[in-house]
Each structure stands twice: as structure tokens, then as C-alpha cells.
Amino acid sequence: MKRIATEEATAVRCRVRSAIGGHPRAMREFESYQRLWERGIFTGISDVLVVAIDTNCSTFARTRTEIEEATQDQFRALLVTACPNPHIERWFMADLRSFHRVVGHRPALGTAKCERGYYKEHLKDAVRLGGHPQTLGGIEFASGLVDDMSLYRAGRADRSLKAFVDELRAKLRSG
Incomplete structure (x- = not known):
């Protein structure tokens, strides 16, 4: 996210809400985050909400759809999905x-x-x-690899990475 934001001349502050526990836990944490936001536990709303979950041998489309279906209306315009296929x-x-x-x-x-x-x-x-x-x-x-990699070459090698990069770049540009 930081690399793409820098390339798009956009400042970002990343806050990780959950990073362990696998697919089921990630979905529960995402749903919990949305409920807590509704209750006013989190003030303000992000410009971009990235939900990242490995596909775990499912398909990129199926994992993305699952995330989208779990997204409440007020978050839909902010959502960017990162669905590494099969793993990050x-x-x-x-x-x-x-x-x-x-x-x-x-x-x-x-x-x-x-x-x-x-x-x-x-x-x-x-x-x-x-x-x-x-x-x-x-x-x-991770940080050194992301900073050094050609996102073009990496995206050609992995379509799920390309989808994330393209979606995040478009969201940052429209923001």
C-alpha cells in the first residue's frame, strides 16, 4: 500500500486491525470492525479500506465476492480487496x-x-x-521485496497481485 501510495503521490497511514488466524478469523474481524464503527468505537472513516485474505486454494473471484458480500453499504465505496492466490x-x-x-x-x-x-x-x-x-x-x-519489485513483472506473474495493485491505484487516484 505504501509503495503504491508513494507512486500516486498520496499520503497514507496504514492501521492493521487483524493479521493472524486465517480466513475464518479474518472474516469475523472484518465484520466486527464494521459493527464497532457503527457503534462509534472508531471515529472517522478511512479513505480506503483494504481487506486482505488469502484465497487458500479457492478462487480469487470467490474470495473477493465473499468479502464484498460481508461489506456493509457505508464501506462499499472504500473497499479494496487483496486476495493472494493461493497465499501471500x-x-x-x-x-x-x-x-x-x-x-x-x-x-x-x-x-x-x-x-x-x-x-x-x-x-x-x-x-x-x-x-x-x-x-x-x-x-x-517483505518491505525490501516490495520496494524493489517491478509491479508490472510481478503482476504478469500473478494475476491476483495485479488485481490488487490496479484496484488500489484506481481508488487512490479517485480519492
Whole structure:
């Protein structure tokens, strides 16, 4: 979000409301956030509301529809969905040239897999093979990878990433 906002010359302040617990918990947290906002627990409203949930081997369209159907009317115009297919770790490896520059190893991803944990393990292995100690499973490289990656190349490699980038960019431009 910060990278795209910078490219669009827009200031953003990101506030993460929930980042653990998987798909069911993310949906519960999103619904809870909306209820709390209705009750006045949160004051003001964001310009953009990003709901990010891995597709977990479902489809991008199905996951996006589930999020949209759980969105109350007052939030619809603000909504941007991020639905990594199948998992967020794949996005970090979407631009292999950049990944190699940042991590020091170029993983061989091959055909998209939807096995649980496949991309988590691939990311951890790539970090290890790049000569780095195992700390956070590769997620510690997220900021550097996002800053360095070609969003064009990454979007060509992963349509769910392209959909998020395009949707967020359009929302920021219209805001």
C-alpha cells in the first residue's frame, strides 16, 4: 500500500486491525470492525479500506465476492480487496529477478500449487539458500521485496497481485 501510495503521490497511514488466524478469523474481524464503527468505537472513516485474505486454494473471484458480500453499504465505496492466490508468500516471489537481488536466491516456482504451506516453505527455503538465517520465514524481507519489485513483472506473474495493485491505484487516484 505504501509503495503504491508513494507512486500516486498520496499520503497514507496504514492501521492493521487483524493479521493472524486465517480466513475464518479474518472474516469475523472484518465484520466486527464494521459493527464497532457503527457503534462509534472508531471515529472517522478511512479513505480506503483494504481487506486482505488469502484465497487458500479457492478462487480469487470467490474470495473477493465473499468479502464484498460481508461489506456493509457505508464501506462499499472504500473497499479494496487483496486476495493472494493461493497465499501471500507467492506475491513476494512474483518478480523473481527482484527476489534474487534482495534475497540472493532465485526459487524455481514452477506451476502454481495450492498445497497448504507450499509457498511458506518455498519462501523459507529461498531465504536459507540465499545465505540468511531463519528468523521470520522470509516475511522479514517483505518491505525490501516490495520496494524493489517491478509491479508490472510481478503482476504478469500473478494475476491476483495485479488485481490488487490496479484496484488500489484506481481508488487512490479517485480519492
